Amino acid sequence: MTSLTLRLLNARGSVSPVVAFMVGLGSVLGVFMLLQLFNDPEIFIQTLAKSLGLGSVYAIIALGFVLIFKATQTVNFAQGGLAVAGALFLSFLVADDHIPFTTISNPFNDIPGPSWIGWGASVIVAMCFAALLGLVIERLTIRPMIGQPLFSVAVITLGLEIVIRVFNNDAVKIEFRSLEVPWGVDGFRIGDAFINWSTMAAMITAAIAFVAVYFFYRSRTGIAMRAVAFDQEAAMAQGIDVGRVFAIAWAAGAVLAMIGGVFATQPPVRQTLSVEPETATIAFRALPAVILGGLDSATGALLGGLIIGLAEIFAGQYAAGEVGWLGAGYPLIVPYIVMIIGLIIRPYGLFGTPEIRRV
Amino acid sequence: MLEVANLEVVYNEVILVLRGLSIEVPEGEIVALLGANGAGKTTTVRSIAGLLDIHEGDATKGSITWNGEDITNASPSHIVEAGITQVMEGRRVFAELTVDENLATGGFTVRDKAANAASYDRVMELFPLLYDRRKQTAGYLSGGEQQMLAIGRALMSDPKLLILDEPSLGLAPMLIEQIRDIIVDINKQGVSVLLIEQNAMMALSIAKHGYILETGKVVMDGEAQKLLADEDVQEFYLGLHGEGGERKSFRDVKHYKRRKRWLS
Numbered sequence: 001m002t003s004l005t006l007r008l009l010n011a012r013g014s015v016s017p018v019v020a021f022m023v024g025l026g027s028v029l030g031v032f033m034l035l036q037l038f039n040d041p042e043i044f045i046q047t048l049a050k051s052l053g054l055g056s057v058y059a060i061i062a063l064g065f066v067l068i069f070k071a072t073q074t075v076n077f078a079q080g081g082l083a084v085a086g087a088l089f090l091s092f093l094v095a096d097d098h099i100p101f102t103t104i105s106n107p108f109n110d111i112p113g114p115s116w117i118g119w120g121a122s123v124i125v126a127m128c129f130a131a132l133l134g135l136v137i138e139r140l141t142i143r144p145m146i147g148q149p150l151f152s153v154a155v156i157t158l159g160l161e162i163v164i165r166v167f168n169n170d171a172v173k174i175e176f177r178s179l180e181v182p183w184g185v186d187g188f189r190i191g192d193a194f195i196n197w198s199t200m201a202a203m204i205t206a207a208i209a210f211v212a213v214y215f216f217y218r219s220r221t222g223i224a225m226r227a228v229a230f231d232q233e234a235a236m237a238q239g240i241d242v243g244r245v246f247a248i249a250w251a252a253g254a255v256l257a258m259i260g261g262v263f264a265t266q267p268p269v270r271q272t273l274s275v276e277p278e279t280a281t282i283a284f285r286a287l288p289a290v291i292l293g294g295l296d297s298a299t300g301a302l303l304g305g306l307i308i309g310l311a312e313i314f315a316g317q318y319a320a321g322e323v324g325w326l327g328a329g330y331p332l333i334v335p336y337i338v339m340i341i342g343l344i345i346r347p348y349g350l351f352g353t354p355e356i357r358r359v
Numbered sequence: 360m361l362e363v364a365n366l367e368v369v370y371n372e373v374i375l376v377l378r379g380l381s382i383e384v385p386e387g388e389i390v391a392l393l394g395a396n397g398a399g400k401t402t403t404v405r406s407i408a409g410l411l412d413i414h415e416g417d418a419t420k421g422s423i424t425w426n427g428e429d430i431t432n433a434s435p436s437h438i439v440e441a442g443i444t445q446v447m448e449g450r451r452v453f454a455e456l457t458v459d460e461n462l463a464t465g466g467f468t469v470r471d472k473a474a475n476a477a478s479y480d481r482v483m484e485l486f487p488l489l490y491d492r493r494k495q496t497a498g499y500l501s502g503g504e505q506q507m508l509a510i511g512r513a514l515m516s517d518p519k520l521l522i523l524d525e526p527s528l529g530l531a532p533m534l535i536e537q538i539r540d541i542i543v544d545i546n547k548q549g550v551s552v553l554l555i556e557q558n559a560m561m562a563l564s565i566a567k568h569g570y571i572l573e574t575g576k577v578v579m580d581g582e583a584q585k586l587l588a589d590e591d592v593q594e595f596y597l598g599l600h601g602e603g604g605e606r607k608s609f610r611d612v613k614h615y616k617r618r619k620r621w622l623s
């Protein structure tokens with residue numbers, strides 16, 4: 001946080017009125033939250049857990065956006081399609097016991113012992129599938145566009161999103177495909193507050209994903225990716241294969257999308273435990289988190305996700321009396337309002353790099 | 360040995376920039392390539408390094424041979440692996456990465472950990488200053504330090520041929536001398552050097568052979584010492600005997616006999 005404070009201060013050399021306003025608003029909200037904690041601790045704890053769970057799912061998806069943006073300088077609008085494709089694949093493995101469009105059964109379902117072992121193995125298979133899907137898409141549609149206008153590449157990913165969605169919805173016929181997790185909708189209680197295991201799983205997964213990305217950035221390949229992000233030609237001059245960096249980013253981005261897609265079918269995002277056409281919207285719901293945090297920052301993805309999650313769920317829980325006239329869907333616009341305020345203060349996102357260089 | 364023969368390079372399919380350029384860098388030597396702004400020096404480097412593509416450039420004629428292998432259209436990574444690296448014009452260090460990470464990018468093509476460590480030690484011996492700053496973000500280094508980092512980064516792939524594109528650009532005279540000495544040291548370690556410069560005095564003082572480039576063609580070449588002594592070179596590139604007034608092109612110098620060595 002200190003670096004954020006520093007950056008906010010550095011912007012104009014002194015505390016700007018906007019920052020002062022935000023700090024003021026933050027303290028008012030803090031006092032409000034404290035009041036709620038004493039007023040009704042159960043509801044408060046439940047709301048907090050829910051918001052951190054949702055924020056974690058946003059953060060996972062956001063990390064996928066960031067990885068791909070970092071390497072290729074384009075927002076991958078196909079993340080939603082990829083999320084559903086991956087979740088669907090897992091759903092076939094665990095619920096239908098076969099690989100989609102084939103009669104090959106899933107050998108992991110026959111593993112003796114507790115069912116979560118086979119389930120975990122299926123998740124790993126689905127992650128491999130997602131990575132492969134990312135690789136194929138990158139090779140066919142993104143690689144030929146290296147060095148071409150970034151806008152065209154972004155529009156290609158938008159086209160991909162439509163194609164993948166239509167394929168998911170019509171060729172695979174999603175409707176409501178069950179996607180069971182070993183712990184179902186079970187949970188635990190703190191006092192009277194009920195918290196789903198899925199919520200905890202989302203938080204743990206987001207933490208693992210963040211740490212993984214952190215260490216990846218410091219690995220040989222990760223350093224190469226950051227070099228490509230900063231100056232593609234200079235990276236090429238070092239013998240770095242830009243195509244391979246793109247491929248790795250897309251594979252990792254697709255895996256994160258798939259994991260996000262699976263969580264998008266579970267509490268606190270959804271209670272149905274099934275993949276639906278609507279699951280794809282999770283990527284667009286996570287977009288404000290990515291933009292708020294900064295498109296090229298992993299830290300931004302994590303904090304952006306959590307901030308948006310908090311704002312959305314707390315507004316839904318406590319603001320119904322004041323803005324309920326907007327209709328039941330009003331919490332869904334909160335992420336955008338927070339994003340806009342964030343962008344006004346820092347146009348490149350809280351942790352984004354102001355100047356993104358390219359060849 | 361690097362041989363560039365009759366190279367013609369076109370940008371955007373219409374802008375002819377290199378018009379039959381021929382140069383040679385024999386093993387173990389320092390060769391200087393001199394020329395004014397826009398003569399095509401950087402384009403020559405891009406051609407050798409396989410970086411024309413991303414500039415919409417194309418080698419339409421001629422060839423580039425490296426120790427007998429035709430590398431005219433090879434990929435940048437292949438060329439680095441084959442032993443040719445460049446220190447790019449304007450340094451181009453990765454400002455957001457640390458010094459160590461910058462060096463790591465230079466060693467990207469080297470898979471052998473021990474070889475990487477050896478290259479790292481060699482760079483740190485050449486540039487002890489970098490060692491103190493190894494965890495620092497490269498963007499905060501001074502211009503001279505960044506140039507050293509750029510050279511160190513290029514050495515991380517343990518090249519047989521090092522191409523330096525205007526390493527003296529924007530540096531104070533004392534730093535230029537330092538860089539010059541370092542180039543000599545690197546050459547003594549067995550690395551051939553193609554030194555591209557506008558600072559003809561600096562380049563010719565350490566080179567064995569020199570080429571003078573004008574609008575995409577070699578207009579003069581010879582032993583560096585002879586070039587240094589040449590009246591026309593002195594007039595046009597060293598600013599000696601300058602009468603001021605009208606700037607003549609090298610081509611206009613009447614008594615100058617063009618040696619078309621690439622036609623022999």
Ligand SMILES: Nc1ncnc2c1ncn2[C@@H]1O[C@H](COP(=O)(O)OP(=O)(O)OP(=O)(O)O)[C@@H](O)[C@H]1O
Pocket residue numbers: 370371374376394395396397398399400401402403414415448557
């Ligand atoms: N990507 C490009 N597209 C079109 N023309 C280009 C491109 N790059 C360079 N040129 C042109 O090619 C010519 C040679 O450029 P080059 O950069 O090779 O010169 P240089 O000798 O390195 O000059 P300097 O000393 O200024 O670095 C110039 O006229 C330049 O305008």
Ligand SMILES: [Mg+2]
Pocket residue numbers: 400401402448524
């Ligand atoms: Mg140049």
